[in-house]
Structures are given as structure tokens and as C-alpha cells.
Amino acid sequence: VARTGQTEMAVLGALSIQPMTGYALRDAIRTVLGHFWSESFGQIYPTLSGLARQGFVAKAATGAHAGTFTLTKAGRRRLAELLAEPVQTTPPRNGLLLRLFFGRTLGREACRELIRQARDDAQARLAELDRVSAEVDDETSADKPFIQLTISAGRHSARAAIAWADESLAALDRLDTP
Amino acid sequence: VARTGQTEMAVLGALSIQPMTGYALRDAIRTVLGHFWSESFGQIYPTLSGLARQGFVAKAATGAHAGTFTLTKAGRRRLAELLAEPVQTTPPRNGLLLRLFFGRTLGREACRELIRQARDDAQARLAELDRVSAEVDDETSADKPFIQLTISAGRHSARAAIAWADESLAALDRLDTP
DNA sequence: CACTGCATGTAATTTGTTACATGATTCA
DNA sequence: TGAATCATGTAACAAATTACATGCAGTG
Numbered sequence: 001v002a003r004t005g006q007t008e009m010a011v012l013g014a015l016s017i018q019p020m021t022g023y024a025l026r027d028a029i030r031t032v033l034g035h036f037w038s039e040s041f042g043q044i045y046p047t048l049s050g051l052a053r054q055g056f057v058a059k060a061a062t063g064a065h066a067g068t069f070t071l072t073k074a075g076r077r078r079l080a081e082l083l084a085e086p087v088q089t090t091p092p093r094n095g096l097l098l099r100l101f102f103g104r105t106l107g108r109e110a111c112r113e114l115i116r117q118a119r120d121d122a123q124a125r126l127a128e129l130d131r132v133s134a135e136v137d138d139e140t141s142a143d144k145p146f147i148q149l150t151i152s153a154g155r156h157s158a159r160a161a162i163a164w165a166d167e168s169l170a171a172l173d174r175l176d177t178p
Numbered sequence: 179v180a181r182t183g184q185t186e187m188a189v190l191g192a193l194s195i196q197p198m199t200g201y202a203l204r205d206a207i208r209t210v211l212g213h214f215w216s217e218s219f220g221q222i223y224p225t226l227s228g229l230a231r232q233g234f235v236a237k238a239a240t241g242a243h244a245g246t247f248t249l250t251k252a253g254r255r256r257l258a259e260l261l262a263e264p265v266q267t268t269p270p271r272n273g274l275l276l277r278l279f280f281g282r283t284l285g286r287e288a289c290r291e292l293i294r295q296a297r298d299d300a301q302a303r304l305a306e307l308d309r310v311s312a313e314v315d316d317e318t319s320a321d322k323p324f325i326q327l328t329i330s331a332g333r334h335s336a337r338a339a340i341a342w343a344d345e346s347l348a349a350l351d352r353l354d355t356p
Numbered sequence: 357c358a359c360t361g362c363a364t365g366t367a368a369t370t371t372g373t374t375a376c377a378t379g380a381t382t383c384a
Numbered sequence: 385t386g387a388a389t390c391a392t393g394t395a396a397c398a399a400a401t402t403a404c405a406t407g408c409a410g411t412g
Binding site: 006009033034035036038083084090092096097098100117149153163168 | 184187188191194195211212213214215216218254257258261262265266267268269270271272273274275276277278279280281282283284288289292295320321323324325326327328330331334335337338339341342345346349350353
Binding site: 201202226 | 389391392395
């Protein structure tokens with residue numbers, strides 16, 4: 001069961017910021033990269049084993065970081081290599097829009113409910129990102145400006161979703177009372 | 179090889195708007211739903227066979243629509259059922275943001291290039307959606323308002339991407355000349 | 357000492373993509 | 385009559401999720 005470059009990139013990248021155990025890695029990917037990335041549980045350990053076998057990461061046996069996986073020189077090179085590869089976009093699959101497209105069959109009220117739900121989700125996402133952004137601003141790290149870039153992307157996207165939802169709810173209301 | 183509800187929904191939904199051959203279906207999903215949905219080639223025929231076996235679609239043998247797949251009564255019920263199911267969101271996997279997050283390793287200029295690329299893509303997407311929106315506005319169909327909803331979502335998202343890209347490029351420039 | 361969280365892994369299953377294979381029809 | 389497009393499918397492969405299984409360490 002070979003692993004793909006995508007998962008490798010996330011794992012190597014996370015370890016480039018800090019040595020971690022597999023468990024902590026999973027947690028970091030969920031909480032830190034969670035806004036734009038995800039790895040399923042069963043991916044991480046096999047990927048780590050593979051990377052270790054190829055000499056890209058090493059499990060520290062001693063010292064303060066005992067038990068954690070560390071990026072090797074070769075691993076750092078491999079990461080740079082992977083990052084330089086062209087971005088592969090995943091084919092879009094938006095279940096919400098698919099349902100709205102067939103809104104005539106689904107019914108207007110159900111559509112409204114879906115949109116309201118999407119609006120609430122976006123609102124919550126935005127609040128969370130605002131919180132995280134402020135938190136990141138307080139720490140000092142060479143990665144900070146890049147992290148803020150990704151957070152900003154999430155905020156723009158959330159605000160767009162909210163604006164769209166409001167507009168769409170109004171448009172649906174106009175359908176009922178022409 | 180059982181098929182999932184997601185693909186079924188897209189296929190039944192497309193056929194609810196117009197009877198089509200499998201080939202046309204693939205084309206319609208690519209061009210009409212393409213902004214927010216995709217089905218790989220090898221999914222459509224097996225799904226159609228499955229739906230036919232269950233009596234949700236029928237291949238018209240005669241008449242003007244000979245050779246096309248048509249939604250049956252049961253199929254229409256099944257579609258309503260599927261549309262009513264809760265939206266399952268796919269786990270996020272944004273290769274662009276993953277790379278930017280590790281921007282320190284990737285390098286500033288490479289980051290800029292990625293963002294410029296993303297901006298161009300969004301710009302092209304927006305122009306295309308504007309075109310499609312105007313096109314849809316001209317025809318008269320009961321589906322029109324719902325279709326416009328999905329197009330509007332794409333436009334909001336594209337505009338957000340452009341604004342984010344501009345902001346981010348400026349932020350990266352400020353890093354170089356503090 | 358029971359419970360919670362840390363830590364590591366495997367197996368089964370689902371899902372989806374790519375590439376291949378085939379034949380009919382249309383059009384230049 | 386050759387090339388392109390329409391049309392239908394299958395097989396091999398790749399990727400990812402879920403659920404299962406296990407053990408240790410700290411703590412109330």
C-alpha cells in the first residue's frame with residue numbers, strides 16, 4: 001500500500017517545523033493545518049514508516065526529543081522537492097451546490113435551510129480563524145507570515161460564503177413574493 | 179463495485195432536467211456542473227447500469243429520445259430522497275495553502291509565483307462564470323433561479339480568491355522591504 | 357483500580373482514477 | 385476513406401476512510 005506525495009508533503013512539512021511523535025503529528029495536522037488540509041488516521045503511521053525506511057525521517061532514541069520523529073537532511077531535501085512540484089487540484093465536489101442546483105426538486109424551503117446552515121458554518125469558521133490569527137500574531141516565528149497567508153485565505157473564503165448566503169436567501173425570498 | 183449516493187445523485191439529477199445518453203451525461207456533468215462537481219469517466223456507466231437494474235432509470239428504445247436514459251417515477255422519488263440527505267462535506271485538501279504554509283522552505287519567490295497563478299486561475303474562472311451567468315439569464319427555465327444560485331457561489335468565491343491573492347502579494351512584498 | 361489520554365499499528369472496505377478496448381457514425 | 389467524435393464499457397490500480405486491536409502511563 002504505497003503512499004502518495006501529498007501525504008508525505010504534509011508529514012515532512014509538519015516535522016520541518018517541529019519534531020513530533022506520530023500521535024502529535026496527527027493532532028497537529030488536525031488542529032494547525034485543519035482549515036485547509038486533512039489526513040485520515042490510518043494514513044499517518046504507514047507514511048511515517050515509509051519515510052523512515054527511505055531515510056527521510058528518523059526516530060530519536062535519546063535526548064530531549066526521545067521517541068519523536070525528526071527530519072533528516074535527506075528529508076529536508078525531499079520536502080523541498082515535493083513543495084516545488086506543481087499543485088494538483090482535487091476535482092471539486094460540493095454537495096451543497098449540487099443540491100441547490102436541483103433545488104426545484106428539493107424544494108425552496110429545504111434550500112433555504114441548507115443555505116442558512118452554510119451561513120452559520122461560515123460564520124463559525126470565520127470567528128475561529130479570527131481567534132487563531134490573533135493567537136499567531138502574538139508568537140514570533142519565521143513561519144508566521146506564511147501561516148497568516150493561509151489564515152487570510154480562510155477568512156476571505158468564509159466572508160465570501162456569508163455574503164453569498166445572505167444574497168441567496170434574499171433571492172429565494174423574492175421568488176416567493178414577486 | 180457498488181456506487182455511492184453522491185454519484186447517483188448527480189446522475190439522477192442531471193437526467194431529471196433532460197433525458198440523455200451516458201456520453202452526453204458525462205459531458206453535461208463536466209460543462210454544466212463542472213464548477214462545483216465532477217465525476218470521473220469510469221463512474222458514470224457503472225452507475226447508470228446500477229440505476230437501470232434498480233429501475234430508477236430506463237433506456238428509451240423508441241421515439242425521439244431513442245437511446246437516451248430517462249428518469250422513471252421511482253427514480254424521481256429516489257432523487258428526492260438523496261437530495262434530502264444531509265450534505266457530506268469532503269475533507270479539505272488545498273495543495274496551494276499547504277505549500278504556502280511551508281513557505282519558509284519553499285521560498286518567497288516560489289510562493290509569489292503560486293499566488294499569481296492562483297489569481298490568474300480565479301480571474302479566468304470569474305470571467306467564465308460571468309459569461310455563463312449571462313447565458314443562463316437569457317433562457318427561461320424553472321431551474322434558472324437555482325442555477326444562478328450556484329453560479330453566484332462560484333463568483334463570490336472567485337472574487338474572494340482574487341482579493342486574497344492581491345493582499346497576499348502585497349504582504350510578501352512588505353516582507354522584502356520592511 | 358478504573359478511566360482517560362498517549363502511542364502505534366493493521367485490515368477491510370469504499371471510492372475514484374486511468375488506461376485500455378471496441379464499435380458505430382459522421383464529416384471532410 | 386481516413387479522422388474525429390459519439391457511445392459503451394471493463395480492468396487494473398491508487399488512495400483514503402473506518403473500524404478494529406493493542407499496550408502503556410498518569411491520575412483521580
